Amino acid sequence: MGESGWSKLVPMRGVTLIELLVTLVIMFILASVALPFTKVSAKRSQELELRQTLRTVRMAIDTFRRDWARDGSTLLGPLCIKNQLTCKESTGITGYPKTLETLLKIELTGGEAQVGEQSTIRRYLRKIPIDPMTDSTEWGIRCYQDEPDESRWCGEDVFDIYTTSDRVAANGTPYREW
Numbered sequence: 001m002g003e004s005g006w007s008k009l010v011p012m013r014g015v016t017l018i019e020l021l022v023t024l025v026i027m028f029i030l031a032s033v034a035l036p037f038t039k040v041s042a043k044r045s046q047e048l049e050l051r052q053t054l055r056t057v058r059m060a061i062d063t064f065r066r067d068w069a070r071d072g073s074t075l076l077g078p079l080c081i082k083n084q085l086t087c088k089e090s091t092g093i094t095g096y097p098k099t100l101e102t103l104l105k106i107e108l109t110g111g112e113a114q115v116g117e118q119s120t121i122r123r124y125l126r127k128i129p130i131d132p133m134t135d136s137t138e139w140g141i142r143c144y145q146d147e148p149d150e151s152r153w154c155g156e157d158v159f160d161i162y163t164t165s166d167r168v169a170a171n172g173t174p175y176r177e178w
Contacts, residue, residue, distance in 0.1 A: 040170070047169055049132040054178060057139075057161050060103050060124040061096065067122070069095035079122070082110040092157025094144045100128055100158050133165035133175055140164045140176065149177070 068091045069077035077095055080087035086109045090102050097103055103124040128137045139161040143154035163175045 043170055046132045047175075050163060050175065050178065053129045053132065054161065054163075057100075057103075057125065057129060061158060061160070064097050064103060064124050065095050068097075071095075079108070083108045085109045092144065094157060094159075096144055096157035096159050098157055100139065100141065100161070102158075104128070131163050131165070133163045133167060138164060151176075 065077075067077050067079040068087055070080050070087060070091060070093065072093050075081050075084060075087055077087075080091070080095065086107060090098060090106050092098055097106075104127065106122045106124075108120045108122060128139075130137055131139055140151065140163065141153040141158050142148075142150055142160040142162070143156050144159040145156075146154060146159065162178065165175045168174050169178075
């Protein structure tokens with residue numbers, strides 16, 4: 001059998017140019033459908049992280065307020081009564097922390113605080129969390145007397161925090177309103 005007879009017995013194998021183009025078009029269509037899905041999925045993941053971070057910090061602020069509550073010069077919270085000096089130095093007139101950093105470490109000054117030569121420390125947060133929308137630890141802060149949409153901090157206490165991002169959530173609300 002000659003060479004031409006052999007090719008008649010074994011069919012030619014390979015991919016034609018048309019088959020290759022059809023495969024590439026199908027892959028392109030699938031990729032173009034998947035890309036918006038991954039963008040939405042990443043945005044939803046960031047939004048979930050922001051909600052969890054805000055909830056954690058707000059719970060820390062509320063716990064601080066319960067412990068250090070005061071109304072002007074009237075001391076109300078259990079730690080505020082026992083640690084009057086620290087209370088007046090670290091809290092605003094309503095018992096909220098004066099700064100966000102106060103939630104990281106507050107030294108107790110009362111008689112029960114002295115353990116040997118070390119003073120007892122109360123922590124409400126381990127660290128200032130990173131804002132997932134801005135990738136920084138800079139948060140917008142509101143005071144107790146501020147309106148909910150206030151964008152300038154009065155500097156007296158930390159009643160609430162919000163992201164400084166100007167972006168809008170998937171549901172159409174600005175992140176700073178969360």
